Each structure stands twice: as structure tokens, then as C-alpha cells.
């Protein structure tokens with residue numbers, strides 16, 4: 001092969017390689033974005049729940065972003081057992097305390113079952129347990145059930161919106177963003 | 179253009195244009211297989227044949243399956259099972275095939291471990307084999323999502339949650355994988371794509387690579403004997419078939435493979451027609467419900483051993499243990515420090531290592547199926563710890579192994 005064309009062939013190779021690398025990076029970004037949740041999925045993420053009909057120690061299950069949401073109104077007796085620290089997990093409306101949490105085990109996401117006599121949740125998947133405020137009492141779950149972003153409007157909660165009470169919970173580490 | 183003579187036969191015509199005779203020689207008539215091997219060496223071709231069967235049955239299922247969260251369940255459980263002529267046959271073949279392929283993979287792997295077929299010169303066979311194991315695992319998992327039953331949904335939920343990395347709390351990554359907050363339409367469509375296109379393509383590529391890595395080192399033999407293939411081949415070609423240590427892959431060795439495949443397929447179709455139940459989880463005959471977890475979530479039997487390694491520990495150590503178990507078999511050629519290529523029975527302490535590992539994985543498998551309570555939890559924990567102890571011990575006991 002003629003040596004006098006070597007430099008030009010190398011240049012062609014490097015130019016092609018450079019543009020291919022650039023295009024490759026662009027394509028990877030496009031692929032990543034194609035796997036992202038769609039805007040319509042993201043936008044459908046708000047649910048309003050009325051807490052007024054809730055009764056003491058009766059678990060209500062609602063649905064938000066496809067996930068189960070647990071609502072448990074705490075009775076006077078239950079509140080007497082709650083420490084100041086765990087009390088931060090509860091939402092107070094007109095003097096009543098409500099546990100509101102995403103009903104998916106923080107271990108690997110099964111739905112724990114509630115036993116009203118024991119006032120505790122048991123996750124059948126790997127045996128994790130939570131008390132009535134959804135604080136964890138037995139491993140493997142690493143923490144209590146997560147609290148969904150909420151905003152209080154009268155006796156109603158708007159899930160998916162962030163109110164000052166929820167921001168307070170995030171700030172003091174009571175829950176994690178979900 | 180190159181010069182072409184007139185061809186006198188179709189074979190010659192093809193040979194002129196495609197060099198089919200050379201191809202046939204390199205890959206069949208002069209691809210030498212040692213005589214001193216047993217039926218366990220047929221497992222590779224049994225796997226290739228089972229993959230073929232999965233492909234064909236899958237094509238027919240694909241004609242009526244609907245990757246839609248509202249219709250998927252009925253398209254499988256009603257349309258394919260009771261409307262499509264012989265639809266049940268494809269489904270049962272596909273289900274039984276997906277389960278049995280793992281049994282054969284495990285036998286194939288442990289054969290390789292027993293005879294030291296992953297050592298010097300054969301590392302790439304082992305690594306490409308492990309690549310196939312991972313690809314088959316992903317294929318089985320994605321396929322399990324498709325009927326959109328309760329187990330599909332909850333297995334999908336639990337397994338994708340593993341990617342949050344415990345305390346790393348990478349929920350963004352989990353939602354990215356799902357394309358939604360929970361498994362939904364986006365999730366089903368993308369796993370459908372993976373199951374019917376991307377992963378099968380990867381598997382086909384890996385099989386080609388796996389076969390390619392075998393060609394130069396040749397398969398191992400029962401004694402781990404290293405011999406001169408050129409010399410043995412010359413003897414065979416000179417007509418001294420008895421004295422030679424080798425036979426050609428095709429047609430001579432292949433006929434033995436085909437015999438083993440014959441026995442295997444009798445068993446396989448017996449299962450397909452009379453005992454398909456083991457491959458179909460009863461819980462998955464309930465449609466997916468995001469507000470109700472089944473009482474026990476457990477994976478298919480072939481994932482139970484690694485699931486049991488995850489289960490007894492708190493989240494973070496559990497995830498680390500699980501990740502370790504998923505990749506550690508890749509490291510086998512490098513953790514075994516002994517140069518001996520020989521059956522485990524002749525390798526001193528390694529003999530005990532081999533049987534201990536096999537039994538430990540069987541114990542883990544059984545414990546993974548039982549509820550995590552009382553004595554079962556304890557046995558599971560001990561077996562999980564034993565798994566780690568064995569891997570830590572491997573370099574030490576093989577380092578001190580006597581050279582044969």
C-alpha cells in the first residue's frame with residue numbers, strides 16, 4: 001500500500017471514530033430518556049383523600065400512584081403508648097392523629113397485613129413487623145413505612161403535593177422522599 | 179472477478195462460492211473430541227436443543243399473546259389455553275422447557291467444576307458460560323412477567339426493588355427501570371421487548387461465542403489428560419481408529435449426543451404431557467393486583483438458592499450477600515489456585531469442597547421455598563454463611579493442593 005496515503009487514511013479513521021463516539025454518547029442519552037417514566041405517568045400522581053370518615057384502629061387502604069396507602073386513625077389508648085419521637089410520624093387534624101403511609105414494606109415492597117388486636121403490621125414476605133404508627137419493630141425492613149408527600153386541606157389530604165407539615169417530616173428525617 | 183470452474187454438483191457449486199468443505203472440516207469432520215468422556219458431556223448439546231425448543235414454542239405463543247396489562251392475563255389463560263388449537267401445547271412446552279433448562283444448566287456447570295474444565299486455556303469457556311447463565315436468568319425473569327398474574331406482578335415489584343440498593347435509596351433508578359412508580363403498562367411492554375427480542379439475541383450471540391471458545395482448547399476429558407491432538411488426529415485419519423484418543427465431532431460424536439438427547443426428550447415430553455404442573459405456579463393463575471400481596475412470595479426453584487442467601491440478613495448486608503452470590507461463580511477460574519486439571523475425586527481437599535458446595539446449594543434451594551420461621555430460618559442462615567466460607571476457603575485449599 002502506498003505510504004503517501006497513510007496519513008490521509010488515518011485521518012479518515014480518526015474523524016469517523018470521533019463522530020461515532022459523539023453520536024454514540026448522544027444515542028445513549030436518547031436511550032436513557034426513552035426508558036424514563038412518561039410525563040402522563042408522572043402527571044397522574046395526585047389523589048385526594050377525606051380523613052373525616054376514618055374510625056379508630058380500623059385500617060383504610062387507598063391507592064396513590066398505583067401504590068397502596070394505609071390510613072389508620074389512632075385511638076386515645078393507642079396514643080398513650082406513642083413516644084414523642086414516633087408522634088412526629090402522625091398527622092394531626094382537629095386533635096385527632098392519623099397514621100398515613102405507603103403500604104409497601106420498606107424491605108422489598110410487599111404489602112404488610114394489619115392485626116387490630118395486636119395493633120401491629122406483619123409482612124409475610126420476610127417476617128418484618130411495624131407498630132400502629134408504621135414504625136419498624138422487627139427487621140429486615142430498615143425503617144418505618146414511608147410517608148407520601150401530602151398537603152392538608154381541611155379534613156382532606158392531597159397526596160402528591162407537598163405541604164409544610166410534610167416538609168417538616170422530611171427536614172427532621174421522620175421520612176424519606178418517595 | 180476470481181476464476182470459477184464449471185461445478186459438477188450442488189456441493190461443489192456451494193464449495194466454490196462459500197468454501198463449505200473447509201467449514202465442514204473445521205467444524206465437524208476434523209473437530210476432534212476426546213473418547214474418554216461420558217454422558218455429562220452431552221449436556222451442552224442438550225442445552226442447545228432445549229433453547230431451540232423454547233424458541234419454536236415461543237414463536238407460536240407470540241402469535242396470540244397481548245402485551246397489555248388489561249388483556250395479557252386472558253390472552254394467555256383463556257385465548258392460548260382454550261381457544262387456540264394446541265395453544266396449551268406450546269405453553270406447556272415453553273413452561274417446562276424454561277424450568278428444565280436450568281436443571282441442565284446446573285448439571286452442566288457442576289460437571290465443569292468437577293472435572294476442572296474452567297482452568298488454564300478454558301477460562302473463556304467458563305466466562306461465556308456464566309454469561310449464558312446470566313442471560314438465561316434474565317430471560318426467565320422477563321418471561322415470568324408476561325402472563326401478568328399475581329406472581330408476575332409481585333416478583334416484578336420485589337426484584338426491581340433490589341435495584342434501590344438498600345440504604346442507597348436509589349428509587350429513581352427503580353422507577354426508571356419500571357417506567358412507572360409501580361409495575362404497569364410501561365413495565366410490561368419493556369419486559370416483553372426484552373423477552374422476545376433483546377435477550378434472545380444476546381443468548382444466540384453468547385452461544386456462538388461459547389462454541390467458539392471451545393474450538394481451540396477442545397473439551398476436557400474424564401482424566402483431565404493433556405495430549406497431542408495433532409498426533410491423535412493423524413492416527414484416526416490413518417485408519418487407526420482404535421488406537422487414537424479422539425473421534426470427529428460429526429458424525430461420530432454427534433450420534434452419541436443424539437442418543438442422550440433422545441433419552442432426555444422422552445423425559446421432557448413426559449413432563450410436558452403428564453406433569454407440567456411443577457412449572458406453573460398456582461398463584462399466577464390470579465390476575466395481577468397491586469393492592470394485595472400473595473401470602474408467600476418466592477421465586478421459581480432455580481433462583482431459590484440465591485434468594486435464600488438474601489433472606490436471612492438485614493437489607494444492606496443481604497443485598498451485598500446477594501450481589502456476591504450472583505457474580506462469584508464468574509471468579510471460579512481465578513479463585514482456584516491449583517494448576518491440576520483432574521476430576522475432583524483426585525484433588526484432595528477440593529473433593530470435599532465440591533460436594534460441600536453442591537449440597538449447600540441444594541440445602542439453600544429447599545430452605546428458600548420454606549417459610550422463614552424457626553428451625554428453617556436457622557438452617558437457611560447457616561447454609562448461607564457456609565456458602566461464603568466455602569468461597570473464602572477455595573483459594574487457600576487449592577493453593578496448598580499437591581501437584582499431580
Ligand code: HEM
Pocket residue numbers: 218219220221222223225226229283286287290293295296300303304305306307308309310311314385388392396397398399
Ligand atoms: C445455557 C446455554 C449453554 C449452552 C447451549 C452450552 C453449550 C455447550 C456445549 C455444546 C459444550 C460442549 C459439550 C459439553 O462439554 O457439554 C459446552 C461446554 C462447556 N460449557 Fe457450556 N453451554 C451453556 C451454558 C454453560 C454455563 C452456564 C456454563 C458455566 C458457567 C458452561 C460452561 C461450560 C464449560 C466449562 C464447558 C467445557 C466442558 C469441557 O471442557 O469438558 N456452559 N457448553
Ligand code: FES
Pocket residue numbers: 105106107108109110123124125126127128140141
Ligand atoms: S418485603 Fe417485607 S420483610 Fe421483606
